[in-house]
Amino acid sequence: MKQNRKQISDCLRERLTDARDGRLAGEELDQLKQEVMAHDPRFWKDHLWMMKQAQGGVFARFADLRDAQPAEGSIRRFHARREAEGGTESDLEYLVWSWFRRYVLSVGLVLIVLLAGLQMGTSDEPVGDTRDQMSRMLGWEQEQHPELDHWLYDGL
Amino acid sequence: MRPTPLTEHELDRQLPEFYPRIYRMVRAMAYGSGLDPEDLTQDSFLKVYNKRHLYNGSSSLYTWTYQIARNTVLDALRRNKIKRRIFFWNEAETEPDEFSANETGDEALDRREQKLLLSQAMARLPEKDRLIITMRDLEGMSYDEISEIENLAAGTVKSRLFTARQRLKNELIRLGMNPDTD
Numbered sequence: 001m002k003q004n005r006k007q008i009s010d011c012l013r014e015r016l017t018d019a020r021d022g023r024l025a026g027e028e029l030d031q032l033k034q035e036v037m038a039h040d041p042r043f044w045k046d047h048l049w050m051m052k053q054a055q056g057g058v059f060a061r062f063a064d065l066r067d068a069q070p071a072e073g074s075i076r077r078f079h080a081r082r083e084a085e086g087g088t089e090s091d092l093e094y095l096v097w098s099w100f101r102r103y104v105l106s107v108g109l110v111l112i113v114l115l116a117g118l119q120m121g122t123s124d125e126p127v128g129d130t131r132d133q134m135s136r137m138l139g140w141e142q143e144q145h146p147e148l149d150h151w152l153y154d155g156l
Numbered sequence: 157m158r159p160t161p162l163t164e165h166e167l168d169r170q171l172p173e174f175y176p177r178i179y180r181m182v183r184a185m186a187y188g189s190g191l192d193p194e195d196l197t198q199d200s201f202l203k204v205y206n207k208r209h210l211y212n213g214s215s216s217l218y219t220w221t222y223q224i225a226r227n228t229v230l231d232a233l234r235r236n237k238i239k240r241r242i243f244f245w246n247e248a249e250t251e252p253d254e255f256s257a258n259e260t261g262d263e264a265l266d267r268r269e270q271k272l273l274l275s276q277a278m279a280r281l282p283e284k285d286r287l288i289i290t291m292r293d294l295e296g297m298s299y300d301e302i303s304e305i306e307n308l309a310a311g312t313v314k315s316r317l318f319t320a321r322q323r324l325k326n327e328l329i330r331l332g333m334n335p336d337t338d
Contacts, residue, residue, distance in 0.1 A: 013318035014311045046322045049335055058328060061270045062293045070179040071194060075171060078198045082205060094161070094209050 009043075012036055016047045020054065162208040162217070174218060175201070177295065178225045184290045185229045188279030189236050196232055200225035219304050226287065226305065233283055277327035285320035292317055 015032050018024050024032060036044045053059045178200060183193040203224050211220055278286055291297045291305070299310045306313065329335055 010312070010315040013315040017314035017318045046318075046325060049325055050321050058270060058274055058324075058333075059293055061267070061274045064267065064271045065184060065275070065294055066180065068180050068183050070176055070197065074179070074194060074197070075175055078171075078175070078201055081198055082202060085202070098209075 008039055012039055012043060016043060019047065020050050162211040164205065164208070166217075167205060167208060170217060170221075171201070174221055177218075178221065181222070181290055181295060182225060182229050184278065184294055185233065185283070185286055187275050189233060191232055191236055196229055197225070199232070200228040203228060215304055219301060223305050230283055230287075273328060273331055273333060277324055277331055280327045280330075281320065281323055284316075285323050288313070288317050288320050289324060 012032075012035060015024065016036065019029060019032060033044060036047070050059070175197065179193060179197045182196045182200065186193045186196055200221075204221050207224065211217065215223075278289065281289070288302065288306070291302050292299075297305075299313050302308075302313045303310045308316070325335065
């Protein structure tokens, strides 16, 4: 019900805008007025205000706002700023970069992922390496290595 | 689909025609925000130049440029609003009136007052309402053009325009305009 009322409101607003643009006249306009008054009389009041303001009223003042012009030399200043900020890529630069982004970077990324995967799959380090790493981490001295070896490899 | 990319040379050629029109929209949108319309117009065109390779010709070059400028201004206004909230800055600021000094007399005064009132009321509207009124009433764009820029059906554009004008009326009344006599 609420949704239906909103749809009717939207439809009436659309037709009232047509009426303001002068696209509705005579019977069509009378019909619209009847529908609007039955739905929400404030719409018609607003419509009349908009019609009045379009002829020399507030809406006519938009013509004054239309006179606003950018300051003199603004296009020259824009080009100067563009140059100062490094200009823009030339068409050839853009083509090279887009080719680079599309192919070199994506192929490179795939290769990195593949190589990382391969590296992880073949990480059977020699026994000595593990012992050295543990020694460094724990701060063990050379003479403590037999103890570490016992702890690491006994029972393997 | 555009067969060849948009070149810098083509944009340079269109710039003198597009620049003042985009500036007017930016100025109307940024009025009272404290943002510099000249800077915002330049920001918009920098984006247009830098993104020109993305232009595919599915809309006119002006429509595409307008869309970029519209988004640039709306983003700047949003950022500005957040900044104002954080630092408790005043809402709307009055800006210098650009009416020429040689306009004198009651009629000129009335026009100046009405113009100021209109600018202030516009500044109080939600950004989307301000934009649709700017496009239709200030720029005189067709409904098809507005539909394309806003990505809306023409009927929706008309309905939203009516609502935006209703809100403009309410703001004008709040600013002291008498709706029955003015």
